[in-house]
Amino acid sequence: MVDLNTISPKNGRNYYIALGLEGSANKLGIGIVKHPIKSQLSSGDNSHQCDAQILSNIRDTYITPPGEGFLPRDTARHHRNWCVRLIKKALKEAGFNDPSNDIDVICFTKGPGMGAPLHSVAIIARTCSLLWDIPLVGVNHCIGHIEMGREITKAENPVVLYVSGGNTQVIAYSENRYRIFGETLDVAIGNCLDRFARTLKIPNHPSPGYNIEQLALKCQNKDKLIELPYTVKGMDLSMSGILAYIDSLAKDLFRGNKQNKLLFDKKTGKQKVTIEDLCYSLQENLFAMLIEITERAMAHVNSSTVLIVGGVGCNVRLQEMMAVMCHDRANGKVFATDDRFCIDNGAMIAQAGLLQFRMGDIVKDLKETIVTQKFRTDEVFVSWREK
Amino acid sequence: MSNLHHTLEVKIPFKDNRLATTAQKVMATDPIIRPESFQVEYMVSEDDNGTLLAKFSAEDDRSLRVGVSSSLSSILTIIETMDELDSV
Numbered sequence: 045m046v047d048l049n050t051i052s053p054k055n056g057r058n059y060y061i062a063l064g065l066e067g068s069a070n071k072l073g074i075g076i077v078k079h080p081i082k083s084q085l086s087s088g089d090n091s092h093q094c095d096a097q098i099l100s101n102i103r104d105t106y107i108t109p110p111g112e113g114f115l116p117r118d119t120a121r122h123h124r125n126w127c128v129r130l131i132k133k134a135l136k137e138a139g140f141n142d143p144s145n146d147i148d149v150i151c152f153t154k155g156p157g158m159g160a161p162l163h164s165v166a167i168i169a170r171t172c173s174l175l176w177d178i179p180l181v182g183v184n185h186c187i188g189h190i191e192m193g194r195e196i197t198k199a200e201n202p203v204v205l206y207v208s209g210g211n212t213q214v215i216a217y218s219e220n221r222y223r224i225f226g227e228t229l230d231v232a233i234g235n236c237l238d239r240f241a242r243t244l245k246i247p248n249h250p251s252p253g254y255n256i257e258q259l260a261l262k263c264q265n266k267d268k269l270i271e272l273p274y275t276v277k278g279m280d281l282s283m284s285g286i287l288a289y290i291d292s293l294a295k296d297l298f299r300g301n302k303q304n305k306l307l308f309d310k311k312t313g314k315q316k317v318t319i320e321d322l323c324y325s326l327q328e329n330l331f332a333m334l335i336e337i338t339e340r341a342m343a344h345v346n347s348s349t350v351l352i353v354g355g356v357g358c359n360v361r362l363q364e365m366m367a368v369m370c371h372d373r374a375n376g377k378v379f380a381t382d383d384r385f386c387i388d389n390g391a392m393i394a395q396a397g398l399l400q401f402r403m404g405d406i407v408k409d410l411k412e413t414i415v416t417q418k419f420r421t422d423e424v425f426v427s428w429r430e431k
Numbered sequence: 432m433s434n435l436h437h438t439l440e441v442k443i444p445f446k447d448n449r450l451a452t453t454a455q456k457v458m459a460t461d462p463i464i465r466p467e468s469f470q471v472e473y474m475v476s477e478d479d480n481g482t483l484l485a486k487f488s489a490e491d492d493r494s495l496r497v498g499v500s501s502s503l504s505s506i507l508t509i510i511e512t513m514d515e516l517d518s519v
Contacts, residue, residue: 124508128515143516167457167505171512174453410460 046430048085048094048402053148060148061099062401063134063172064394067123067165068157068185069209070114074127074134075101075390076147079398089201089430091399092194099138101384101391102130111245113238120160127168134390144176149406151397154182155419157210162415170413180407181397185388186211186421189353190222191399192392197379199351203341205334206421207362208354208388209234212281213421214337216345220426225341226279233330234356236283240326243291244319251387256323257359263324270306270317270325276333279340283330290326294319331362335369348375358386403427435470435488437495443506445481450517454483454509458502469498 053060059080066073076099084090106122108114140146152169153162173180190204204215204222212228231239234253241252246259273289275282296304297317307317338350350366357363363380370376385392400406405427407413445451455473463469468490476482485502489495 121504124504127508128511132515142518144518163461164505164508167508168512170457170460171453171509172516174456175513175517410456414461 045087046089046091046403046428047087048091048399048428049081049083051402051404053081055145060398060402061140061146062149062151062394062398063131063143063147064183064390064392064397065127065131065150065152065165065169066185066188066388066390066393067127067161068153068155069161069388070106070119070122071103071388072106072123072126072130072165073101073103073388073390073393074130075392075394076134076138076140077391077394077398079402091191091428092198092200094195094395094399096195096395098391100134101389102134102137103387103389104130105250107249110247111242112248113242116158116160119158120164123161123164127165131168131172143172144178147176147178149181149397149401150178151181151183151393151401152413153185153188153393153415154413155185155416157185157417159415159417162417166413166415170410179401180413181400181405182407182413183393183397183400184419184421184424185393186213186215187222187424187426188392188396190215190351190421191396192385192389193351193353193379193381195395196381196385197351199349199379201347202349202351202379203338203345203347204351204353205338205357205366206354207233207334207352207356209238211354212283212334214279214341215421216341216347217426217429218345219431220429221422222424222426223422224420225344226281226337229277229280229282230284231287233283233334234354236287236330237326237356239287240290240294243294251355253356253359256327257361259320260324260327260361263320264318265321266324268321269328270321272325272329274329274333276336279337281333281337286326286329290322293317294322297322327359327361331359331365334362335365338366339369339373342373348373349377349379352378352380353386355387357381358383399428434490435468437490437492438486438488439495439499441485441487441499441503443483443485445483447481448475450513451475451481451483453513454506457509458485458505465494469494471498471502
């Protein structure tokens, strides 16, 4: 039986406070989350309704110039420069001036992600833990996304589509693990979109994926899709071939390569396809693949709800397509969150970390705080849910 | 160990032993990625109050420079965290 109330909050309070530090990629996020003690959490599978309050959730994104991706070393430097300032700001926003008394647990991302950025944030988490004498919890980044999504949307037991710059997974819960039903065999969907944005040399602000989405909206030929490889492999996906192909189309377009009959009219040499058309077709093609494997996972586990998490999850077109699929299924429903919780943030690490903390899962030796670039979703034992 | 002939010792003063020990614990946690070409040991000296002693050794000056530089930037982060967040 799951009892989330066995560990008492600090100083006899009737609520828990968690500080969450996230820095696995180019976003640095600091969040502070409060859980009141709730009798319904003493039994049953209720970890998706903790009545969590987000006391602060701030983010600073390392943005590179158009055409450039973010490199681990530079991203780590960005995080080192900003992390302490952001923690101070978050504490102030939450109204805390004595962290060693106010905070019950410090949660940080242990992985997966880029090694150097993860490490730079872990160092600060360790230092704060020792300075303030507060226990640490290492959180799996993917679990953070899932638990934040469940808490915000109250989706009890959905199939989870986790789509971001580094991950593409279809996940369903079973017997204390979030099991991976399907995933990408090569690049993540967000990475595919980011890299195409680099080829187009469009800005990385606010995010490359958002700018592709905006270009796709301007597409004038929505009834004429450009044919791209459709690479669903069983429950898995492959996207690197699609990227290479659409990259070559974009380059032909920029170069004005009239030999390409797909892009230019055979006789007149007139341009038939625009950048907007490419963005639209790329999105439609990739998202259709995602919808297909998500639907198959739903059929497998007999679920009628989908929760979309991860940075690509705030793409409105993806949410729309998912809703169409769900509409065709009995009682089908899509849950999604907005950019505050979809895109990497500190609150999600605090949320998942606080669930771990309340189940007594804390770091006992600093060696457990060593970050890891590879850390699969199904490696985590989910003690806070019923079988 | 025997071929790590390029060495450097850095002494970093802290406000007191508590902070020096904190930095030592935070730094000593991470494993060395290539121990055959670079090693580092962090100590808090007994006599000097609040001094972190970092002993680096490497097989050539290049790996020494790279290793020391990454260590120092981590230590700098720790010091900033202490300056800004110790009993805020």
